[in-house]
Amino acid sequence: MKLKKIKKLIVFAAHPDDETIGCGGTIKKLSQNGCEVIVVFATTGNTGIDQSRSYEKNIKNIRLKEANSAAKILGIKKIISWKNSSQELQYNIKSLHSAIKLIRKEKPDLIISHSNIDKHNDHIVLNKIITQACLKAGENLLPSLGSTYRVKNVWAFEVVNILSNIDYVVDISDQLKFKIDAINKYKSQHKIVKGVKNFIEGISLVRGYEIGTKNAEAFLDISLQPKEVL
Amino acid sequence: MKLKKIKKLIVFAAHPDDETIGCGGTIKKLSQNGCEVIVVFATTGNTGIDQSRSYEKNIKNIRLKEANSAAKILGIKKIISWKNSSQELQYNIKSLHSAIKLIRKEKPDLIISHSNIDKHNDHIVLNKIITQACLKAGENLLPSLGSTYRVKNVWAFEVVNILSNIDYVVDISDQLKFKIDAINKYKSQHKIVKGVKNFIEGISLVRGYEIGTKNAEAFLDISLQPKEVL
Amino acid sequence: MKLKKIKKLIVFAAHPDDETIGCGGTIKKLSQNGCEVIVVFATTGNTGIDQSRSYEKNIKNIRLKEANSAAKILGIKKIISWKNSSQELQYNIKSLHSAIKLIRKEKPDLIISHSNIDKHNDHIVLNKIITQACLKAGENLLPSLGSTYRVKNVWAFEVVNILSNIDYVVDISDQLKFKIDAINKYKSQHKIVKGVKNFIEGISLVRGYEIGTKNAEAFLDISLQPKEVL
Amino acid sequence: MKLKKIKKLIVFAAHPDDETIGCGGTIKKLSQNGCEVIVVFATTGNTGIDQSRSYEKNIKNIRLKEANSAAKILGIKKIISWKNSSQELQYNIKSLHSAIKLIRKEKPDLIISHSNIDKHNDHIVLNKIITQACLKAGENLLPSLGSTYRVKNVWAFEVVNILSNIDYVVDISDQLKFKIDAINKYKSQHKIVKGVKNFIEGISLVRGYEIGTKNAEAFLDISLQPKEVL
Amino acid sequence: MKLKKIKKLIVFAAHPDDETIGCGGTIKKLSQNGCEVIVVFATTGNTGIDQSRSYEKNIKNIRLKEANSAAKILGIKKIISWKNSSQELQYNIKSLHSAIKLIRKEKPDLIISHSNIDKHNDHIVLNKIITQACLKAGENLLPSLGSTYRVKNVWAFEVVNILSNIDYVVDISDQLKFKIDAINKYKSQHKIVKGVKNFIEGISLVRGYEIGTKNAEAFLDISLQPKEVL
Amino acid sequence: MKLKKIKKLIVFAAHPDDETIGCGGTIKKLSQNGCEVIVVFATTGNTGIDQSRSYEKNIKNIRLKEANSAAKILGIKKIISWKNSSQELQYNIKSLHSAIKLIRKEKPDLIISHSNIDKHNDHIVLNKIITQACLKAGENLLPSLGSTYRVKNVWAFEVVNILSNIDYVVDISDQLKFKIDAINKYKSQHKIVKGVKNFIEGISLVRGYEIGTKNAEAFLDISLQPKEVL
Numbered sequence A, B, C, D, E, F: 001m002k003l004k005k006i007k008k009l010i011v012f013a014a015h016p017d018d019e020t021i022g023c024g025g026t027i028k029k030l031s032q033n034g035c036e037v038i039v040v041f042a043t044t045g046n047t048g049i050d051q052s053r054s055y056e057k058n059i060k061n062i063r064l065k066e067a068n069s070a071a072k073i074l075g076i077k078k079i080i081s082w083k084n085s086s087q088e089l090q091y092n093i094k095s096l097h098s099a100i101k102l103i104r105k106e107k108p109d110l111i112i113s114h115s116n117i118d119k120h121n122d123h124i125v126l127n128k129i130i131t132q133a134c135l136k137a138g139e140n141l142l143p144s145l146g147s148t149y150r151v152k153n154v155w156a157f158e159v160v161n162i163l164s165n166i167d168y169v170v171d172i173s174d175q176l177k178f179k180i181d182a183i184n185k186y187k188s189q190h191k192i193v194k195g196v197k198n199f200i201e202g203i204s205l206v207r208g209y210e211i212g213t214k215n216a217e218a219f220l221d222i223s224l225q226p227k228e229v230l
Helices: A018-032 A059-074 A093-106 A121-137 A176-184 A196-211 B018-032 B059-074 B093-106 B121-137 B176-184 B196-211 C018-032 C059-074 C093-106 C121-137 C176-184 C196-211 D018-032 D059-074 D093-106 D121-137 D176-184 D196-211 E018-032 E059-074 E093-106 E121-137 E176-184 E196-211 F018-032 F059-074 F093-106 F121-137 F176-184 F196-211
Strands: A008-013 A036-043 A078-084 A110-113 A153-156 A168-171 A216-221 B008-013 B036-043 B078-084 B110-113 B153-156 B168-171 B216-221 C008-013 C036-043 C078-084 C110-113 C153-156 C168-171 C216-221 D008-013 D036-043 D078-084 D110-113 D153-156 D168-171 D216-221 E008-013 E036-043 E078-084 E110-113 E153-156 E168-171 E216-221 F008-013 F036-043 F078-084 F110-113 F153-156 F168-171 F216-221
Touching: A008 A018, A008 A093, A008 A121, A018 A036, A018 A059, A018 A110, A018 A168, A018 A176, A018 A196, A018 A216, A036 A059, A036 A093, A036 A121, A059 A078, A059 A176, A078 A093, A093 A121, A110 A121, A121 A153, A168 A196, A176 A196, A196 A216, A196 F196, B008 B018, B008 B093, B008 B121, B018 B036, B018 B059, B018 B110, B018 B168, B018 B176, B018 B196, B018 B216, B036 B059, B036 B093, B036 B121, B059 B078, B059 B176, B078 B093, B093 B121, B110 B121, B121 B153, B168 B196, B176 B196, B196 B216, B196 C196, C008 C018, C008 C093, C008 C121, C018 C036, C018 C059, C018 C110, C018 C168, C018 C176, C018 C196, C018 C216, C036 C059, C036 C093, C036 C121, C059 C078, C059 C176, C078 C093, C093 C121, C110 C121, C121 C153, C168 C196, C176 C196, C196 C216, D008 D018, D008 D093, D008 D121, D018 D036, D018 D059, D018 D110, D018 D168, D018 D176, D018 D196, D018 D216, D036 D059, D036 D093, D036 D121, D059 D078, D059 D176, D078 D093, D093 D121, D110 D121, D121 D153, D168 D196, D176 D196, D196 D216, D196 E196, E008 E018, E008 E093, E008 E121, E018 E036, E018 E059, E018 E110, E018 E168, E018 E176, E018 E196, E018 E216, E036 E059, E036 E093, E036 E121, E059 E078, E059 E176, E078 E093, E093 E121, E110 E121, E121 E153, E168 E196, E176 E196, E196 E216, F008 F018, F008 F093, F008 F121, F018 F036, F018 F059, F018 F110, F018 F168, F018 F176, F018 F196, F018 F216, F036 F059, F036 F093, F036 F121, F059 F078, F059 F176, F078 F093, F093 F121, F110 F121, F121 F153, F168 F196, F176 F196, F196 F216
Parallel strands: A008 A036, A008 A110, A036 A078, A110 A153, B008 B036, B008 B110, B036 B078, B110 B153, C008 C036, C008 C110, C036 C078, C110 C153, D008 D036, D008 D110, D036 D078, D110 D153, E008 E036, E008 E110, E036 E078, E110 E153, F008 F036, F008 F110, F036 F078, F110 F153
Antiparallel strands: A153 A216, A168 A216, B153 B216, B168 B216, C153 C216, C168 C216, D153 D216, D168 D216, E153 E216, E168 E216, F153 F216, F168 F216
C-alpha cells in the first residue's frame, strides 16, 4: 500500500479526541495528499466531565465543537456522530448495520479504528463492531445496506494503550505540530487526560525510532480477512 | 506488494520437499514472471528413510536429486544445501551468520520460510534463524557479513501444519499442476508422507476459497519489523 | 470414545448450512450407525440474502426448507429452530436455559457446535451458550429445567474458519458424497458462499491426510470439564 | 504491600459463598487486624437450588441468611446485595456505575473479586465490571459518582477454578478453621457443590506449599494500571 | 480410553520423585490392574543436595535407591536412568532418538511426562523431547530405531506447577496412601521440597473435587496429533 | 516495595548500553538514595561494529570503556563482564550457575533484566537464565553455589521493544538528563542505534503519562514465584 493511493479514509473513534491522539498525524498527511477523511464518533463522550468543572451541563456539544475545531486543523472533511453515551457502546445489530451501511456507501480505501488490546471497554466494543462490519460489508448479502464492498486495509491505532506488536508505521515528522494544535482544541479534556501532549510527543518519538525518522504513528492490521497478493 | 515487483525470492526450507509443499505454486508463478528463485535447504533430510526401503544408503543424494528435478519444473534457479542432519538443526552463530550473509549478498524482495506454529522442531528452529537473520541483516553492524540490507517481506508457508490466521493469499489455479508434478519427483518420500498430494490439492482448495478462486497458497507475515508506509 | 457408542447427537448450528459444512459427513456416518441426530438452528439465517436476488421476501422459510432437504440426505431426525435473527444472537438467560432444557431432556452422548476461534460473531456467541449450557446442565441446580445431566463429549467443528489445533478426526471417505449432496440443497446460499463445495472437498482432503485416509472431518474438544478416566 | 496497612477491603463476589471459598481466610486475617471488610454480592444466587430440595421457594433469602452467618464468623462488617439473578449478570452502565460509586465512597485499600480465567460466566462478567470500575474510579471524570479515587490493589481469588499463575499468597494457617466454619453455614449449597470443604482444604495445602506454610490463599493481580514505585 | 485397556505405561520423569508426585496414584492403580509400568529418569537429580547435608557425596546413588524403594510400593516394574545431570537436560538427537527407540520397542498404550507450562527448565525440555519423540515414533522413517509405532495417549502430569486446564482425571482415593508411602522413601529430598506431602494431599483433594471423589490426579493431553475416532 | 528499601540492585544486561536504555534513570535514582548498583554484561557486544567504521579492531574494549564512563554518571559501583560473544549467549549450566552464585553472594533486593517479549535472541536467552537463576537461588540445594537466597523483586525493563503490559513505573523526571548523558558515552553505538536518544526521551514521556509525571521508566514483574504478603 502507498499513501498516495488512499483516496478515502474513515476513522471510527470511540470518543472525540481519540481520532487526534491515535492518528492525527496520518489524517493530516493524507488530507494534504488530497485524501477525503471522514471521522465517525461512536459515542458523544458525555461522561468526560472534568471534576473541577462539574457544573458543565453541555458536555456533548462542547466536545463536538472541539472536534470540529480539531477537524479543521487536520483536514477532516466530515464528522458523523452516533450519539451513544460513553461507557454504553454496545455491539448490536444497530451499530453493526450503521457501520456496514456507511462503509458500503463511502467505499473507503482505509479504515482506522481501535484495537481490542485496550483497557477501555468502549474501545474494545468498537473494535468488534468495525472488524465485523468490514467482514460483512464484503459478503454478498444484506442488500438493503448497499452493494458488497470489501475494505482492503483495516488498521488499529494507539490511543494511550501501547501496542507490543505493530504492522505499519507512518512518518509524521512534518505533521506533528498540527496534531499538537488539534489536541489543544480539546480544552474540556485537558485536565482529564493531563499530560496527553507529552504522551503524543513521546509515542511519536518511540515510533519514529522504528523507521529511523523523528516522529511517526504506528498501526496494527486488524482485518479479519487475508489480502490477496496479485 | 505486487507479485510483479518481486524480482528475487529466497525460500528457506527445512527439508527437501518443504519448498514444494509450502509454496511450489507461488514459486512457479513468480518464476513465470521472471523472478529469480533461490532455495536453501537447511538440512539434508537424511532421516527421511522409508522403513520398507531401509537398505537406502544414499538418502542425502537421492533427496537432492529429487529436489533438482522438482526445481526444474518450478523454475528454481539455484539450490543451496546447508548439510545439517535432520532433527539436528540448531539456532547458532553459524546458521544465523550464513543466513545473514546470503540475505545481504542476494538482496531478495521476499523471503519465505517456516512458521513457528508448527509441530516439527526443525521447522521451529529454522523460523528462528530466518526471522533473526532478517532483523540483523538490516542493522548497521556485522560488516564482515556484507552491507546492511532490510528485507521488506518475510512470509511463512503452510507445510502440513495449518495456520489459523493467515495474512496473504496467492492464486495458484494455473500453477497447481506444476506443484503436483514437482511433488511427484520426490519419490523417496511418497510412502513417508502418504497422501501428501491429497493434502496439497485440499489445502489449495481451502485457501482458494478465501479469495474466491479455485486454488491458492496462504502465507503468514513473520517479519519482526513493522513496514513503513510511504 | 467409539462412534458406535454415540446413540444420540445434538448439533447446535448458528445458521442453516453450518451443520452440513461443519459435520455433514459425521452426521451421515452416525445416522448410518443408528444414532439419532437432532439439529438446532440458533438463528433463521434471515440476513443471508444473495444481493442479486434481493427481491427475496421469504428467506427464513426458504432456508428452513433447504435445511429439511439436506436433513433427509444426512439422516437428521429432527430440526429445531430458535427463531433468532442472524447477527443478533445473544448470550442471555433465555438462550442459555433453552439449551440446558434440551440437553437435560435429550441426554445426548455427543454435542457438536461452533468454536470460539472464529471470525463470525454468531458463531462465537453460540459457542459460549453451548459450553456454558453443558456445564450448567451437569450441576445439581435449576430443577425447573430438568434433572442434572453431564454431557461427556462436546466438540467444535470447522465452518469455513480453520482450526490450528484439532483433537479428533472422523473418516468420512464414504460419506463425502452425501455431504456434497446436502450442501447442494442450500441453493439460496450458493452465490453467497461461492465455492463452498470446493472448501468442503478441500478441507476433507486436508483432514483425511491427518489420519491417512481420503476424506475426514476434524473437531476440537470444547468441554469446560475434564473427563474422568475409569 | 503489608497486610497491616489494609484498613478497608471490599470483596465483590458473584454469588453468596464465593467470598468464603475464594478468600475467607484472608478476610478473617484482615478483620482480626482491625480491617473493615465489606462484601458485595453481584447476584442473589437464586438459581442455586439443590434438585433434591426443589420445593425451595425462598432461595434468595436463605442464601442471604447463610451469608450473614458466615459473615459473623469471618468478621465481615457489611453485606451489600445487588439483587441481580444468577446467570444474568451483565456488564452495563448500571453495574459499572454502582461499583464506581461504592469504590469512590468507601476508598478501599484492597479490592478482591473474580478472575476472567474462569468457567462461569457470572464470574467473568463481574471481573470486567470491577476491573473497569477501578480504572474509571481513578479518572478525573463522572463527578456525579463521587471524587476520583485510585485503588492501589486489585486482586482476583480462586473460586473452584485454579489459577496457573498467581502473584500473591497469604498465610491462613490460623484462619482455615474459621473458613471451614463459614462454609458450613451455606447449608443450601452443600449438595450443589459437594466436596467443597475438601476443595477448600486441598487448595489451602497447595497454596501453603508455595510459601512453606501449612495453609494459604493465592491471588492474581488484576489491576489494569501499573503501580508507581515511590 | 479405559484404564483397563492400558497394558503398558511409560512415565518419563525429569528427576527421581517427579513420577511419584505427578502420577504415583495412577501408577499404583494401573499396576494393580496388571499394567506394566516403566519409569525413565531423564536426569540423575544430582544437584538435589540439601544444603544442611552438603557433605553428601553420593547423591546420584542415593536418589536411585530411593526411587527403587518407591517403585516397589507403586508397582513399577522397571526403572531406566538416562544419566544426564540436573539442569543440563537438552533437546538433542541423542535424547530424542533414545526416546523414539524405547517407545518403538515397548509400544506403550499411554505415556505420561511433563507439561511445558512449568517453571523448571528440565521439565520444559523433557516435554519437548517426549512430544517430538511420540510424533516421530509414529512416522514411517528412521528404520534403525525400530518399526513405526503411533502412541495413542500422551499425557502431562502436575509436578508442583498447577495446570489451569486439565483434560483427564483419575480417581486415586484408594491409592493415595501408597503415593504418600512412596514419597516418604525420597528422604534425601524431604528438606529440599519441604511440605511436598501437604502438596500431594492438597492437590489430590482439589482434583478429587472435579469428579466428585475424595482424591484424584489430573492430566493434560499433550499429544501433537489428533485422535482418530473409529 | 519502596525505593528507599532497595539497598542493592543487580542489573543483568545482554549488551553494554542495555542497562542505560532500559533503566538508566532508575539506576541513578537508586544510587542517589545510597543503593549499591552492580551491572553484569552477559556479552561483550562484540558484533556491534558500525559498518562505516569497520576497521574497528577493538570493539570489546571500546564498549567496556564506554560502559565504565556511563557507569560513573549513573552511580554504578561495579561492572561484571561475562565475556560471551553477542548472538551466542546460551542458556547452559555455566551461565545459570554463574548467575546463581552471584545472586547468593550479593543478596540483592531487586534484580532487573530483559523480558522474553523481545525481538533479540540474546535478550530472550538472558531472560531465561536470570528467571531460572532466581528460582534456583532460593531453593535448598546446590550448596557449592552458596546459601539459599530468595530474591523478592525481579523486573524486566524496556530496551527498544515496548511492553504492552507493565507492572511498575518509576518517576525519573529528575534523572532523565543523567540517562541522556550516559547514553552519550556509548559513542561506538550511535550510528548503529541511530535515534536512540529520541527513543529514550519518547518512552520516558509515554511512561511518565501513566503516572501523571513528566518522565518515567516502566517494568514488568518477571519473577517465577508469587510474593508472600505479610
